Amino acid sequence: MGVIVAVDGPAGSGKSSVSRAAAVELGYAFLDTGAAYRALAWSVLEHGGDPEDAGDVERALDGFAFTSADDPAERWVRVGDVDVTEAIRTPRVTAAVSGIARVPAVRARLNDGFRARLAAAEPGVVAEGRDITTVVAPHADVRVLLTASPEVRASRRARELPEEDHGAVARSIAERDAKDSRVVDFLEAAEGVTTLDSTDLDFAGTVGALVALVRQAA
Numbered sequence: 516m517g518v519i520v521a522v523d524g525p526a527g528s529g530k531s532s533v534s535r536a537a538a539v540e541l542g543y544a545f546l547d548t549g550a551a552y553r554a555l556a557w558s559v560l561e562h563g564g565d566p567e568d569a570g571d572v573e574r575a576l577d578g579f580a581f582t583s584a585d586d587p588a589e590r591w592v593r594v595g596d597v598d599v600t601e602a603i604r605t606p607r608v609t610a611a612v613s614g615i616a617r618v619p620a621v622r623a624r625l626n627d628g629f630r631a632r633l634a635a636a637e638p639g640v641v642a643e644g645r646d647i648t649t650v651v652a653p654h655a656d657v658r659v660l661l662t663a664s665p666e667v668r669a670s671r672r673a674r675e676l677p678e679e680d681h682g683a684v685a686r687s688i689a690e691r692d693a694k695d696s697r698v699v700d701f702l703e704a705a706e707g708v709t710t711l712d713s714t715d716l717d718f719a720g721t722v723g724a725l726v727a728l729v730r731q732a733a
């Protein structure tokens with residue numbers, strides 16, 4: 516088995532872009548687990564289902580075929596043969612995703628798929644989400660909780676979504692964290708998990724700190 520690097524953190528912590536860049540630098544595969552939850556939320560909406568209805572969610576889970584790029588230099592996400600790379604980032608999907616993520620059958624199914632990908636990755640993989648350090652890969656070689664202050668997370672996310680109002684972005688992040696943290700705890704580092712606080716670090720500094728943690732451990 517290759518080296519497994521598990522990164523968790525709240526919305527807007529930059530974990531996705533930081534983990535991807537670290538994977539490029541390390542020559543590892545990359546797994547964005549949030550993309551799988553988003554892709555399932557997209558499927559529920561695409562079938563005209565209600566993301567708050569566990570029956571509708573379980574119907575969409577039946578036959579749900581999620582694939583995404585292993586190579587961190589690529590960016591595609593597919594459901595079956597439909598490319599949903601852009602579609603899973605819309606505010607409509609973002610608002611629906613916490614509802615589907617709390618269905619236990621969803622978490623069990625997606626986690627099986629994540630673990631298979633982690634086991635197959637050579638020479639290593641950086642996987643990011645909310646429960647990678649605690650549930651998906653508690654025995655990962657490197658386990659990191661990436662945090663940043665709520666103000667910094669909101670302004671980073673607002674820069675990615677220039678069409679959205681800053682206050683609305685901050686509220687949407689806070690609401691999603693509140694809903695998600697009822698299902699999995701990613702606001703406090705679990706035992707043995709290193710906290711990397713990026714509040715006062717720029718992007719390159721945060722990537723460098725993550726890569727250094729991996730090189731220390733490997």
Ligand code: C5P
Nearest residue numbers: 548549550552612613616644645646695
């Ligand atoms: O990381 P991202 O913002 O793309 O995650 C989207 C959503 O997927 C989260 O708000 C959460 O509801 C869900 N999620 C999860 N467990 C993970 C990754 C994401 O519940 N490991």
